[in-house]
Amino acid sequence: MEIIAETDRADVVIIGGGPAGLSAALSLGRARRRVVVVDGGRPRNAPAPHMHGVLGHDGLPPLELLEKGRREVVGYGVRIVPGTATLARVVDGGVEIDTTAGTLRARRLVVATGLADELPDNPGLREQWGRGAVVCPYCDGWEHRDDVIGVIATSPESVRQAQLLRQWSDRVVYFPNAIGEPDPEAADALVRRGIRIEHGTVAAVQIVEDEVTGVEVDGHTVPVDVIFTGPTLRPNDALLRSLGATSSDGPNGSWVDIDADGRTSVPGVWAVGNVVDLRANVSVSLGLGALIAGAVNADLVLADIAAAPAVQ
Template identity: 40%
Template sequence: MPAVMAPGSPTDVDVAVVGGSLAGLQTALTLGRACRQVAVFDDGRPRNAPAAHVHNFLGVAATRPEDLLAAARRLLDDYDVTVIGSRVRTVQREGDRFRVTADGGTAMARSLVLATGLHDELPEVPGVHELWGRDVVACPHCHGWEVRGLPLAQLGRPGMAARAVERAVLLSRWSPDVVLFTDGDELPAVLRTRLDAAGVRACTDPVRRLVLAEGRLRAVELRDGRTIARSAVFVVTRQHQQSDLAQQLGCEHVTDGPAAGAVSTDSTGATSVPGVWAAGTVAVPALLAIGAAGHASTVALAVHNHLLERDLAAPRVRR
């Protein structure tokens, strides 16, 4: 049976997990099944929440993100796992444990797993925010199948032409009708050659807005007034950590390359701070949903082994 988290008095657990989306809930499932007492804190902002459906997840046909998480939470009822729906404000080391302080309770944990995910900074083009997760998406592997063969746009952002070209080239495998909008960036010959090879047309004029009708995308409108009809727009996002807890704890972060900004870990998810792990996209930004869950199960095994060694080094009465 899950422990009850009493307001005011800290609850002792083996592991506190911050973040209760794909990575956090899989961490809790694996550790709960290993007879560990776990507290999961989550403030309900999974990154894919705006999406209508989750795709490309083994065994799950297009389901709503909230339904997938609700089913995952129900599985935890059989184990000694408590899910607390609130935001963790601080995490402090106290001796060989961590004090995790959230709006809805406090836990003292022997180990800590950060599964706090990322959020996406979207291009500031009118219409993008309104349609995010539906007709405006980022990842062809997640949402390309549903719009295959349709007129598609890849929207770049100023200063990121090379990345936008790579995304447009990727997208060209889902449709023969892809237009790359660079939103004002010129394209060097080498990038144009790649686009030509992929059959992608390029438009370097500044974009004014996305044209919507009845809540759906109709077209991309350029600053000069021209409109190009499109069924879906793929955007280049900038990704940021959802939480500063890793910084609070002094964890090292990746400083360059595609994963810049991620929490640095070894192959088991261990961070530079002993006793602290990072699971899912907080550590590996490119993970799809099932990858975040898979990564988390690997992290959970390492956390369990770490606790096992501590159990053996300092035997205590089993709960």
Template identity: 40%
Template sequence: MDDVIIIGGSFAGLAGALQLGRARRKVTVLDTGLPRNRFAGHSHGMLGHDHKPPLDILAEARRQLARYPTIKLVDARADSISGAIDDFSVSTSGGEGLRARRLILSYGIVDQMPDVPGFAEGWGTSIVPCPYCDGFEVAGQHWGLVWSGPQSHNQARLFHDWTDRLTLFADGHDIPSDIRADLASRNIPVVDGRIGAIVHPGGHSAIVTIEPGSDVAVDILFAHPRTKPSASLHDALGLATVNTPTGIALKVDERRETSLPGIYAAGDLANPGMPSVTTATWQGATAGIFAQQSMVA
């Protein structure tokens, strides 16, 4: 029996495994190899790894984990979970049955691309969600922001630290008059009408086509599509969740423990704030530390 099974081997999962391996706890990490930020050319804002491809960072992390004999990395999907604290069972896509005293869920989320031609093709290059991840490289240029709800108003104000040239695309949404007035006072134009397509001339730039046919060019486009967990194991377990502006996240306490004792969660799956590799890493490390401490007699 393992001490901990970690489901999801991206930044959060590997950070948790590192802490547990250094405590000489027996850990198995199950991973499908599909991290959310695999579409990004570079990852930014992570101390010591700024401006490196995210897949390169993960590959180096796996190489470093190889020095810990109690950590096992397995390329497999977890299909089901059963049991309770001190005796969890996990079935994998390869037909293997595993058991552990604790679980860490870090299988992340997936972005649900809207049915707009060109959106999915530009995701991670000319269409991005996070100014902290990509803003510096395009600072001072003409940004676009697709309205996705009241949180977009806060984002428009936040973007001023990077650029004073921002166009907001209503995309068919009814933006309240008081917000429109505030945007106008900040010299942020609002383009009404639904987005019909997005063309990518090259680099970070995008041309947004507004139905029935006008075009607006921007140097980069920020958008926040709906997200969903990349697996449904938490539903089968009945774990408590919280609503976020773009989807749901698992509810955890200050130790990263979920509503079911012995199960911890970290990374985008359990982050109702602004996801990033930095927050995923510290959350994973925190989950690993508290999972280890919970097993000390």
């Protein structure tokens, strides 16, 4: 496989060109580091027409934010390589990364590959994902204030989502879907706050003229204006695991371990954003990208000091 820039090893290669990766690239580029971003061009929030709660960019299409970000980082000398990473190795005090565009060599690696949403297998749900079917109350609750909000359960924890959404509307319908049946105490709490419980198995999400109009359950349709649900979150961490990064199991599955600065257990390798933190929305990812970039640059400074020749 061709080696990209064989004679000019990058300071940092960043895998992933979403908000976290580009934010890290911006800070590192401004720090005059040689940075390469490998971008597969498949951001998690691509289906969403707008993003919300991002200061200064509320309502901006998420793809427009990334377009602006790419222009900014390129202006500081950051190189963007279209493609995906397939394998990485720790070699010679740095990292070598095989990508679909060739092989990159770097002193440090930042993985910002995000996660994938695995949705319940209900017809209509995937077709509306990011528009009429969403997950985050803080991202989309305001836009559906006072609407009829349907919550399709994916686990008993979905009761919390229904209770949270009651903050935005007094017309919340909870669909346990034989998966998230509330215990008696939780059911009582739902009813006391006026949240309607529709028992039965969800068959499909009803769509009329590309808008959600209802949920089909046990042979009848319950009218709703929007669906909130909780997908299974699968971090895109195969690259980190292939490097031998340690991980920990929790209530939301297995996630690669990082310290407060985003450092993994693999020397010279950091991770940031949804690949290691399911809570990292756009705003959080932007901040964490800048934070991790500072930690990576500080580590490189220490390496530069150690490599500096002694004064004769």
